Amino acid sequence: MRRMITIGLLAGVLATTGFAANTVRADAAADIKYRQTVMKTLGGHMGSIVQILKAGMPSSHLAGHTAAIKSISMMTPDLFPAGSGSGKTRTKPEIWSKPGDFKMAVASFQKAAADIAEAGMSGDRAKVGAGMKALGGSCGGCHKPFRVKKD
Numbered sequence: 261m262r263r264m265i266t267i268g269l270l271a272g273v274l275a276t277t278g279f280a281a282n283t284v285r286a287d288a289a290a291d292i293k294y295r296q297t298v299m300k301t302l303g304g305h306m307g308s309i310v311q312i313l314k315a316g317m318p319s320s321h322l323a324g325h326t327a328a329i330k331s332i333s334m335m336t337p338d339l340f341p342a343g344s345g346s347g348k349t350r351t352k353p354e355i356w357s358k359p360g361d362f363k364m365a366v367a368s369f370q371k372a373a374a375d376i377a378e379a380g381m382s383g384d385r386a387k388v389g390a391g392m393k394a395l396g397g398s399c400g401g402c403h404k405p406f407r408v409k410k411d
Contacts, residue, residue: 291344298339302332309392312385319383326373326380326388329395333373336366350408365402372398 305325311317312325340362345351355362376391 288344289347291339291341292347292349295339295344295349298332298335302329305329305332306392306395309380309388313389313392319385322380322383322385322388324380326377326391330370330373330377333366333370336369337363350410352406352408355406362402362406365398365406368401369395369398 305328308317308325309322312319312321340351340355342356345353345356372391372395376388376395379387379391
């Protein structure tokens with residue numbers, strides 16, 4: 261009997277946890293605003309790296325910016341909760357209708373971000389420059405299929 265109760269409680273906890281993880285948040289507008297802010301921050305770090313490489317800013321700053329990019333890449337899957345695809349957003353429904361494709365695109369971004377973070381730690385401008393090319397490609401790999409073009 262004790263075992264049945266334990267199994268029942270465990271099943272209930274797992275079902276509730278699974279349900280909570282897949283529910284739509286009540287405030288899609290807040291989800292969208294947060295996602296947009298994080299992505300603008302990502303762009304700011306990328307722009308800063310370009311300035312370091314082109315304008316001769318201190319190489320010691322590369323590690324901070326590249327680490328931040330890696331960190332943002334790890335947050336990216338959480339930036340697209342169910343229900344956050346309508347409103348003031350340029351997301352395409354394919355993010356949610358083709359989750360496997362979206363997951364692969366995010367994984368590509370995460371790999372490029374990890375690689376550039378490693379290059380940034382070295383302070384090697386050439387490695388970071390090459391990493392920026394790969395990182396930009398991974399961004400396009402997500403934007404093209406999953407983001408509406410700007411008018």
